[in-house]
Amino acid sequence: MEKLKIGFLSLTGCEGCEFVILQLYEKLLKISKRIEIVSFRLISSKKYQGQFDVFFIDGSITTKDEEKFVKEMRNRSKILVAIGSCATDGGVNIIRNIMNDPNSIKSVYKSEFLEEVNKETKPLDSIVKIDYKLPGCPINIEELEYFIKNIIVKKKPKERIINYTVCNDCISKGIECVTKKGIFCAGPLTKGGCGAICPSFGVPCFGCRGPSINLKKNNLKELIKQRVENGGIVFAQG
Amino acid sequence: MKNNFSEIETGLISRVEGHAEIYVKFSAKGIENVDVKVLESARFFEAMLLGKYFKDVPILASRICGICNHSHTQAAIEAIETILGFKPNEDTMLLREALNNISIIYNHILHLYFLAIPDYYGYNDILEMSSEHMDIVKRGMKFAETISYINSIIGGRTIHGLTNVVGGFTKAPSEDKVKLIIEKLKSLKEDAKITLENFINLKQPFKAIREGSIYAAIYKERSYPFIYAEGVTTNNGEKISKDEFSKNYKEEVKPYSKAKIGKLNGKVITVGAIARYNIANQNLHPEALNIIKNVGIKEKFLDKFQNNIAQAIEVIHCIERTIEILENINLKNIKRESLFPKAGSAVAIIEAPRGILMHQYELNEYGKTKFVNIVTPTAINIASIELDIKSIFSNLSEYSDSIIASNIEKLLRAYDPCFSCSAHNLKIKIDK
Secondary structure (H helix, E strand, C coil): CCCEEEEEEECECCCHHHHHHHCCCHHHHHHHHHEEEEEECCCCCCCCCCCEEEEEEECEEEEHHHHHHHHHHHHHEEEEEEECHHHHHCHHHHHHHHCCCHHHHHHHCCHHHHHHEEEEEECHHHCCCCCEEECECCECHHHHHHHHHHHHHHCCCCCCCCCCEHHHHHHHHCCCCHHHHCCCCCHHHEECCCCCHHHHCCCCCCCCCCECCCCCHHHHHHHHHHHHHCCCCCCCCC | CCCCCCEEECCCCCCCECCEEEEEEEECCEEEEEEEEECCCCCCHHHHCCCCECCCHHHHHHCCCCCCHHHHHHHHHHHHHHHCCCCCCHHHHHHHHHHHHHHHHHHHHHHHHHHHHHHHHCCCCHHHHCCCCHHHHHHHHHHHHHHHHHHHHHHCCCCCCCCEECCEECCCCCHHHHHHHHHHHHHHHHHHHHHHHHHHHCCCCCCCECCCCEEEEEECCCCCCCCCCCEEEECCCCEECHHHHHHHEEEEECCCCCCEEEEECCECEECCHHHHHHHHHHHCCHHHHHHHHHHCCCCCCCEHHHHHHHHHHHHHHHHHHHHHHHHHCCHHHCCECCCCCCCEEEEEEEEECCEEEEEEEEECCCCEEEEEEEECHHHHHHHHHHHHHHHHHHHHCCCCHHHHHHHHHHHHHHCCCEHHHHCCCCCEECCC
16 A cells, blocks of 8 residues: 655744654654655655645745745645644744834844745644644644554544643643742643643743633733733734 | 856755755856855844843744754843843753753754764665664664753753743752763763764765864863853964954855855854864863774864764763763752843853854843844854855866755755754844
8 A cells, every 4th residue: 555645844933843753763763664754854855746645834934935835735735734833823923923013123124035024924724724733832742643643543633622721731730830920821821732841840831832712812812912012922823 | 067157056955954045156267156045034033032021032032943942042041141140050050051961962963863964875864764774773863862851851841941041940850860861871872982983984975175264162261161151262262252252243245145144353254063173172071082082083173074073072072071060960059040120231152053152132121122133153154154165166067067066965964054043143223
């Protein structure tokens, strides 16, 4: 039987999520026996022009070229997966959208750059249909493994359905609530499933997994804007 | 065969961090111009970092790069703590040094095994290489996996670490975990030595020597430093302060392209493992010195491919130094101090895995940034890469385009460039 063809590429972002994929290490060797990694620019010089069964994109869309590329990959892929905050929710790049006073950005950046760059940075699903999302900054390696195992075994990926917040992760692990120290924490607003890795090391949640599914988005937008304008950071748009 | 005045474009370069293209124009006299084009779209990090509260700055700065994120965090922390007039206690400084060493090892191992080694063996990638050279591939993977584990114990996470913050550490590793880390590091010593021997014995694709290259790195008396610099030095022995570096490192617009290239006092400099080795190899850990003496390595590296050997030596050094630190550290002193906002400005210069990294900030009285300037090692090295290509490939015009292009790509990869980082190297000042 023919192996499934998969590929990876990053748009505007730090490529940290691709380095999480590398962290599968020896499992990558096993995986590559079952599926064929035909395109992975970060680690391979291989060039491939054909169709993909599953294609993973990290990073958000910031230029016209990236928009074109995402549309092309939609046409060339049976399943298109957004990985990491930048691709699923805009990631840290949305701070620029919130600060987007075009005059201030123009005054500090060379104009030739701005010709190529869109006014706002966008997550992938604002341009094309995305079949699956693996959120996080960076992505969670267990979620990635679970997803890939499902591609291999069932030939159909599966996304974990998460209808709870990061608070549930904290409570179930018995982690002391960081808000008790008077620190802003986005945990109550954020989709759980990360095992509350940040609070477990004494760091508040910055919302990298995107808004929890029960939130009214309009209220959240205003909250995120206020937070950024007050000098804080957030990783996902409302 | 190739006629004169032809142009070569490498296309999207693989196996480097980030996106880049190189454009080379030949004329009758050899190479007329070289343009390394960084295609990573403008990421506006220096704009996004403006107006941010000092505690959040290192966390956001981490997202500049998915592989050397630790260096951006550390540089931001050093600059901000300097502004706030805070000096962490000795043990906190040591744990930061240990964490930084682990990050250096992680970056070097990923570069050597995942990005560079397929060039020497003639494969597209490490997965293809596993069919014939499983031992090498497995060694690299085991190495990287162990280091990732150690990184996650001290730093909370390998990619976008959590514990190292302004004021100290949010959490110290337990005594038991530190013992385990020491054992794991000891178990890597043999692999590190084999890695070095392996890279020494590999046949280089071609000679990559540019006479008169000037190497620059940070310095600190009697040590082989990565963080907490006293200043910047070059292989000619000049020493300048961090503030002087921030003033004397200037970007000029290239005559033949819209892009800018950076120079220190008007001179092109080369940074990275090869620069650090050439400048401070006498200060390497005695065990590392012993090993390089036994395998017979020279004191100066002239060939840019030897950057890979310098990285392998640094892996040995960082393992030894980290074991030494962790065997003597007092974990009870690791804590996080609460710091309060204060106006001021400061420059931090550290050695990221790929060389000199500068973070410069100005804070207002509320502790928010009003000036941000970041200079990355890859941005510094672009000028050096361009000069190398001009001097090394000028005599090769008779070769086919594809051979020249693939050789240029190999040279570029030896520098271990990181284009995600360099793509936002623009100065910003907003007056409010």
